[in-house]
Amino acid sequence: MARSWRDPSEATLARVLLAPAFLLLGLIVVYPVGRLLWTSLYELSLTSGLPRRFIGLENYLSLLDDPVFADALVNTLLIVVITVPGAMLAGLGLALVANLPFRVKWPVRLSLLLPWALPLAFAGTISAWFFQSEYGVVNDVLSLVRTQRIIWVNSPNLAFGAVCATIIWKASSFVGLILLAGLQTIPGELYEAAQMDGASRLRQFWSVTLPLLRPSIAVAVIFRTITALQTFDIPATMTRGGPGSATTTLAMMIHQTTVDFLDLGYGSALAVVLFLISMAFSAIYLRQVRAA
Amino acid sequence: MITIRRTSLLLAAGFALAAGMAQAETLTVFVSPQQRPDVMRLAFDRFEAAHPGTKVAIQTGGTTSELQGAYLNTVMSAKDTTLDVFMLDIIRPAQFAAANWTVPLNDQVGDVGALMKRYLPAYAEADMVEGKLTALPGFADVMLLYYRKDLLEKYGQKVPTTWAELQASAKIIQAGEKNPELQGLSFQAAAIEGTVCTFLLPYWSQGKNLVQDGRLTWDRDAALKSFALWTDMVASGVAPRNSAEIATETTRKDFQAGKAAFAVLWSYGWSQFQGPESAVKDKVGVAVLPAVTGGQTASCIGGWQWGVSAYSTHKAESIALIRFMSSPEISKFLAVQASLMPVFPEVYEDKDVLAAVPFFGSVLPVVNSAHARPVTPRYNEVSDIIRTQTNAVLAGAATAADAATQMEARLRRVLK
Numbered sequence: 001m002a003r004s005w006r007d008p009s010e011a012t013l014a015r016v017l018l019a020p021a022f023l024l025l026g027l028i029v030v031y032p033v034g035r036l037l038w039t040s041l042y043e044l045s046l047t048s049g050l051p052r053r054f055i056g057l058e059n060y061l062s063l064l065d066d067p068v069f070a071d072a073l074v075n076t077l078l079i080v081v082i083t084v085p086g087a088m089l090a091g092l093g094l095a096l097v098a099n100l101p102f103r104v105k106w107p108v109r110l111s112l113l114l115p116w117a118l119p120l121a122f123a124g125t126i127s128a129w130f131f132q133s134e135y136g137v138v139n140d141v142l143s144l145v146r147t148q149r150i151i152w153v154n155s156p157n158l159a160f161g162a163v164c165a166t167i168i169w170k171a172s173s174f175v176g177l178i179l180l181a182g183l184q185t186i187p188g189e190l191y192e193a194a195q196m197d198g199a200s201r202l203r204q205f206w207s208v209t210l211p212l213l214r215p216s217i218a219v220a221v222i223f224r225t226i227t228a229l230q231t232f233d234i235p236a237t238m239t240r241g242g243p244g245s246a247t248t249t250l251a252m253m254i255h256q257t258t259v260d261f262l263d264l265g266y267g268s269a270l271a272v273v274l275f276l277i278s279m280a281f282s283a284i285y286l287r288q289v290r291a292a
Numbered sequence: 293m294i295t296i297r298r299t300s301l302l303l304a305a306g307f308a309l310a311a312g313m314a315q316a317e318t319l320t321v322f323v324s325p326q327q328r329p330d331v332m333r334l335a336f337d338r339f340e341a342a343h344p345g346t347k348v349a350i351q352t353g354g355t356t357s358e359l360q361g362a363y364l365n366t367v368m369s370a371k372d373t374t375l376d377v378f379m380l381d382i383i384r385p386a387q388f389a390a391a392n393w394t395v396p397l398n399d400q401v402g403d404v405g406a407l408m409k410r411y412l413p414a415y416a417e418a419d420m421v422e423g424k425l426t427a428l429p430g431f432a433d434v435m436l437l438y439y440r441k442d443l444l445e446k447y448g449q450k451v452p453t454t455w456a457e458l459q460a461s462a463k464i465i466q467a468g469e470k471n472p473e474l475q476g477l478s479f480q481a482a483a484i485e486g487t488v489c490t491f492l493l494p495y496w497s498q499g500k501n502l503v504q505d506g507r508l509t510w511d512r513d514a515a516l517k518s519f520a521l522w523t524d525m526v527a528s529g530v531a532p533r534n535s536a537e538i539a540t541e542t543t544r545k546d547f548q549a550g551k552a553a554f555a556v557l558w559s560y561g562w563s564q565f566q567g568p569e570s571a572v573k574d575k576v577g578v579a580v581l582p583a584v585t586g587g588q589t590a591s592c593i594g595g596w597q598w599g600v601s602a603y604s605t606h607k608a609e610s611i612a613l614i615r616f617m618s619s620p621e622i623s624k625f626l627a628v629q630a631s632l633m634p635v636f637p638e639v640y641e642d643k644d645v646l647a648a649v650p651f652f653g654s655v656l657p658v659v660n661s662a663h664a665r666p667v668t669p670r671y672n673e674v675s676d677i678i679r680t681q682t683n684a685v686l687a688g689a690a691t692a693a694d695a696a697t698q699m700e701a702r703l704r705r706v707l708k
Contacts, residue, residue: 046369047669049390067698133534151534154687242483243536244684259362260672262369262391 033275040268047262059269069270071245072253076274079164079249080228080281086168087224088217091175098176099183112180116173124237127166131238153239156246163235163247170234171227175220182216183209215289222285229278250274317606318347319613322378324360325352326560327430327596331630338625339616346609356540357381357485361672368393368601376604377613380427380597382418382664383485383671389421390669394599397425400611410620412659414593415635418667426599428618429635431626433594434655434662435489438547438555438565441577443469453589455494455521455582458554462530465553476530478543478552481522481686486540487679488665489592490556494518496590496663497583503666503674508707510700519685519692521584526686536687548572556581558594562651563631578651580658593662595635627652633659670706677702 008016040059044052063069098108115123130138133151142150152158186209194204232251235241241248254274258267321336323329329352336348354360361384367375368391380388388394401407404425408416415429437458439451443465452458462476480486495502500514525531532538538546540558547555548564550571555561565576583589598614600607616622623634628648633655639645640656666674681699684690690698 046391047387047672049392049669067702133537149534151537151687153537154534154689156689240483242680242683243687243689244680246684246689256676259365260358260676261670262365262387262672 036268036271036275039264040272042265044265045261045263052265055265059266060273062266063269063273068245068248068253072248072250073273075160075246075248076229076231076250076277078160079167079231080225082164083167083171083228083231084221084224086164087171087175088221090168090172091220092179094172094176095179095183098180112173112176114173115170116177118170120170120233121237123166123170124234127162127169127234128238131162153243156243159239159243159247163238166234166238167228167231171224175224178220178223179213179216182213186212218285218289222282222289225281225285226278229274229281250277316345316347317609318349319376319606319610320349320351320374321613322351322353322360322364322375324354324379326355326357327379328626328630328632331626331632334629335617335622335625336613338622339613342616343609343612346613348613351375357383368603371603373601373603373605375601376606376610378599378601379430380599381485382415382433382593382595382597383675385419385426385597385599386421386667387669387671388599389424389426393602394426395602395604395607395611397428397600397611398423401425401428401615411635412637414659414662414664415595415597418595418664419597427597428599428614430596430598430618431623432633432635432659433558433560433596434633434659435493435556435558435581435592435594436561436655436658437579437581438557438561439577439579440465440550440553440572440575442575443553444577451577451579452554452582453580454585455525456585458582459525459528459530462553463528466529473551475532475546475552477525477554477556478538478546479522479525479531479535479556480538480540480543481535481683482537482539482542483679483683484539485675485679486558487682488675490522491515491518491678491682492592492663492665493556493581493590494521494584494587497587499587501663503668503707506668506707508700508703510703512696512700515696515699516692517584519682519695522682522686523692536683559631559633559655562649578655589661591658591662593659593664595633666707668707673706674703677706 041054041056042052043050043055043058094112098112102108130136131152133139133149133153136152138152139149150158152162190208190212191204194208199207230251231249232255235247235249236252236255239247241252250270251274254267254270257263257270261267321332323332329350333350336350340346340348354363360379361381364378364380364384368388385394389396398404408420408425411429412432415432419425419427419429437452443449444451444461447461447464447468449461449464450457452461458477466474466476480490492502495511495514495518498511498514498517500511501509503509522531522535526533526535543552543555543557544561544564546552547557547561548570562576562578564570565572567573580589581591598617600610600614604610618635620634620636620639623636623639624642624645626632627634627639627642627645631649631652633652634640634645637656640652646653665671668674677699681690681695685692685695
């Protein structure tokens with residue numbers, strides 16, 4: 001029996017039905033990433049007045065002796081190393097508190113949600129005022145124990161610490177929400193059984209809560225790490241990357257190179273580097289999750 | 293006969309009106325909140341009255357020059373047609389000319405040479421990029437020394453002509469007032485555009501130039517002296533310890549609240565200090581910026597230019613608009629209404645202008661001797677290098693020697 005277009009084979013039908021999804025993925029993932037890779041091989045700067053020129057890997061080679069790139073790379077990795085565990089611990093604490101059997105649950109849930117719902121740039125701007133040396137509330141509180149006001153932006157370490165503290169505060173509520181969802185899937189009987197076996201609260205947490213929470217923790221760590229790698233808004237609004245380049249991140253450098261300096265070739269090379277780092281982190285975590 | 297003529301006249305008028313209505317075009321103009329959109333609106337109303345059929349809509353955003361620059365970069369690199377006209381900071385025409393983002397005006401203004409001769413030389417120069425007339429001057433600006441007349445008088449101090457004199461007078465005033473809140477001098481060292489001028493003021497005052505004909509003419513000694521001048525102001529307690537936090541508006545607010553004896557600030561401060569919310573109304577003097585000891589006075593030139601977008605779909609009307617806005621009449625209007633500095637020398641002598649802003653009578657020599665920041669299409673990079681290093685030195689995060697080395701190495705990468 002000859003098949004007409006009205007009666008395609010199953011394989012053809014599958015291809016036809018999948019085509020829109022592939023087309024969409026191609027359009028929003030493959031094309032931009034491919035274009036980015038391609039642009040990174042060109043000298044393309046809108047301020048030069050010159051047409052673009054193929055230069056191979058030269059953009060990547062100039063990264064090696066760019067002092068700001070070195071600073072931005074180290075700062076970005078440090079932010080991951082400090083704020084991911086920081087936000088996990090703070091988030092776990094928040095989740096455990098929110099999971100307590102309150103009679104009225106919504107105020108607790110709402111206060112957990114609020115920092116998460118706040119736009120990042122708002123959080124950064126608010127925090128910039130918190131840490132402002134003259135009018136900031138942080139120095140106001142500290143003035144109870146010390147006489148000299150701390151000028152946060154005058155020290156690379158203090159400025160970096162203030163940025164990390166803000167990121168942890170902002171991110172902990174998101175982590176808290178994911179972990180709270182995880183906590184609620186743990187059946188109550190397990191705790192009853194553990195109690196009968198004479199396990200202390202700490203022991204229950206260690207042997208029941210933590211192991212069962214592992215998948216949620218893995219998800220939270222992956223999401224947090226990827227967003228920490230892309231840190232932009234909070235340091236951009238709090239310190240503008242200063243003093244010097246003490247709080248400049250890779251994402252800020254990409255933005256500055258492309259939007260302010262209009263050096264699209266070099267900016268693309270920077271973006272490719274950040275993309276590869278993100279991919280590497282994701283691959284490691286995905287393997288961990290699969291193994292678990 | 294008469295009736296026929298009248299009828300035909302009426303008909304002609306009717307046609308003209310209909311044609312005008314059919315062509316009713318709206319020009320979108322980008323004016324930032326810094327550039328007094330309220331007053332610009334009044335000037336645009338005059339243009340609309342003179343050009344029936346053309347409407348002008350204001351688009352506003354970005355409170356600092358950097359934010360406006362970033363916004364325009366985004367719009368223009370997307371070849372967006374929605375903007376017709378924009379105001380450019382004096383540091384940008386070179387970049388916009390290199391990127392071909394403005395309509396070259398050489399063939400649109402008649403005799404270019406004769407037209408440009410009418411403007412203050414600094415603006416004629418800034419807007420003519422390698423023979424290409426890129427924009428037309430809108431209003432001028434310059435960095436000035438603001439001082440408290442009452443405090444200087446109280447302690448018998450003269451208006452300082454060198455930074456050392458300023459430092460000495462400030463110390464006397466601070467010691468006498470016994471007010472820990474009172475700063476001797478407020479200047480900008482946050483990582484903002486104005487901080488480029490902060491670094492360059494003493495550098496220029498030593499008779500040095502940073503860039504000549506697009507090439508770096510670096511003088512390490514002059515750079516170190518410039519850093520030393522400012523760090524010493526902080527170390528001696530004349531300038532606040534948090535100077536690395538201070539942006540243009542911080543200086544303006546502190547001086548306006550009576551919290552500083554001296555301030556280095558653009559001309560826009562004047563009208564604010566005379567405003568109803570000012571604690572220093574009628575107590576403010578304006579002078580030429582001090583020089584380094586043995587050097588000459590040097591100021592930093594600012595100001596805003598009108599450009600027509602290369603992607604505008606209403607180029608003819610847009611050019612008419614910027615020619616209107618860049619005229620002696622509007623220059624006078626902006627001076628009287630908003631104390632924005634004129635770009636035509638004769639307007640500084642206008643009676644109405646002097647009645648509104650008395651200090652304009654003595655400011656023209658300052659404008660004429662003020663220096664321009666480096667002229668290069670890659671100005672944004674140059675600016676970033678200078679301001680981050682200056683900020684780091686004032687924050688105490690880098691030594692002056694390290695910062696000077698970094699600054700030179702990085703400027704050489706950009707300016708070749």
